[in-house]
Amino acid sequence: MTTVFEEEAPARVQASCSLDDYLDMPDHSMDDRIAAARAALGKQAVILGHHYQRDEIIRFADHTGDSYKLSKIAAEAAGRYIVFCGVHFMAESADILAQPNQQVILPDMNAGCSMADMADISQVEACWDSLTAAGLMKEDAGGLIPLTYMNSTAAIKAFCGERGGLVCTSSNAAAAFRWAFARGQKILFLPDQHLGRNTAHAMGIPPQEMVVWDPYQINGGLMPERLRAARVILWKGHCSVHQRFLPEHVDRVRAKYPGIQVIVHPECRLEVCQKADEIGSTERLIKIIEQAPTGTMFAVGTEIHLVHRLGQRFASLGKRVITLDDSGCLCTTMFRISPQHLAWVLENLVEGNVVNRIRVSEDVKHWARVALDRMLEIRGV
Numbered sequence: 001m002t003t004v005f006e007e008e009a010p011a012r013v014q015a016s017c018s019l020d021d022y023l024d025m026p027d028h029s030m031d032d033r034i035a036a037a038r039a040a041l042g043k044q045a046v047i048l049g050h051h052y053q054r055d056e057i058i059r060f061a062d063h064t065g066d067s068y069k070l071s072k073i074a075a076e077a078a079g080r081y082i083v084f085c086g087v088h089f090m091a092e093s094a095d096i097l098a099q100p101n102q103q104v105i106l107p108d109m110n111a112g113c114s115m116a117d118m119a120d121i122s123q124v125e126a127c128w129d130s131l132t133a134a135g136l137m138k139e140d141a142g143g144l145i146p147l148t149y150m151n152s153t154a155a156i157k158a159f160c161g162e163r164g165g166l167v168c169t170s171s172n173a174a175a176a177f178r179w180a181f182a183r184g185q186k187i188l189f190l191p192d193q194h195l196g197r198n199t200a201h202a203m204g205i206p207p208q209e210m211v212v213w214d215p216y217q218i219n220g221g222l223m224p225e226r227l228r229a230a231r232v233i234l235w236k237g238h239c240s241v242h243q244r245f246l247p248e249h250v251d252r253v254r255a256k257y258p259g260i261q262v263i264v265h266p267e268c269r270l271e272v273c274q275k276a277d278e279i280g281s282t283e284r285l286i287k288i289i290e291q292a293p294t295g296t297m298f299a300v301g302t303e304i305h306l307v308h309r310l311g312q313r314f315a316s317l318g319k320r321v322i323t324l325d326d327s328g329c330l331c332t333t334m335f336r337i338s339p340q341h342l343a344w345v346l347e348n349l350v351e352g353n354v355v356n357r358i359r360v361s362e363d364v365k366h367w368a369r370v371a372l373d374r375m376l377e378i379r380g381v
């Protein structure tokens, strides 16, 4: 398997303090240090913060956004260092889109994504081989286009680019489906079954034309005739944060707050999305609340840090924002990016040390860039 990222060689990662020294200190003691390091770096560095990051990080971000918005900002960023406060696949995408003189840094290398981890490149290659054996790639069988959600490894993005496919985000999945159906009759959608199912459902594709490929079963657990009838082959992956929202949460919140607007992310289950008033990417959910009249109350089905922040931001404007499920859905890997990690990477940069650099290998980068460029060229946001 190709190695898709490397950390800087140990000799270059020596800081005057070790990461452990930072981790021993309280969160709030980092603020002045982060601000000072940020100021010292000036235009050399740009800090990107995904909407699911904690407040202690978001307050230092030069730009905030969802995956799509941040990938566009990363592609256009001028700084020499792109400090990505998000998860691993996002930093990989930034490295793929960055200029050759730019370096992308992920403050904590353990900030992965459980959904992205559900599709390993070797499993996807094995799936593709099985689909080839089933004759689904032949012209007269309709042709198969691989399409991957942004929340996947660089190796999988490259896999899609090399085979005539592309990347999408939750902002442009419908446009990506239209792009793919203009070129083939079937889509292999990786790795989030819910985003794939919700998108296909909204396009009028019936359930009998969708199948779920289970990488842990022979032939994905599917009979050849089911595969032949399918227009969309969904990978059996999900987001552990959004999958926790259930249809009964929608019923409960509506019973408690009559008139409440339920808005959810398309990584939620189809049954939840169907009950919701609106479905939207993270950026779209924010816009819906921004554009609503004073007095509107929302229950939002997405990551809890964003929901809390929206609650605070809109309270003074007379709009109430609560979570769809009181038990709260925290993305534990996003949460790994702490003020201590941010201070550590920034102070190292001030000293000339690049720590936690994300570097996608050149062969993977080429085809992943093809897949990402196809995404950036399609309309639909």
Ligand code: 13P
Pocket: 065, 066, 067, 068, 151, 169, 170, 171, 239, 267, 281, 282, 283
């Ligand atoms: P977006 O950023 O595309 O809304 O996706 C949500 C998510 O789960 C990011 O990890």
Ligand code: SF4
Pocket: 052, 087, 112, 113, 114, 115, 116, 151, 239, 240, 241, 242, 303, 331, 332, 333, 334
């Ligand atoms: Fe991955 Fe879900 Fe966390 Fe996004 S919210 S990083 S998809 S686990």
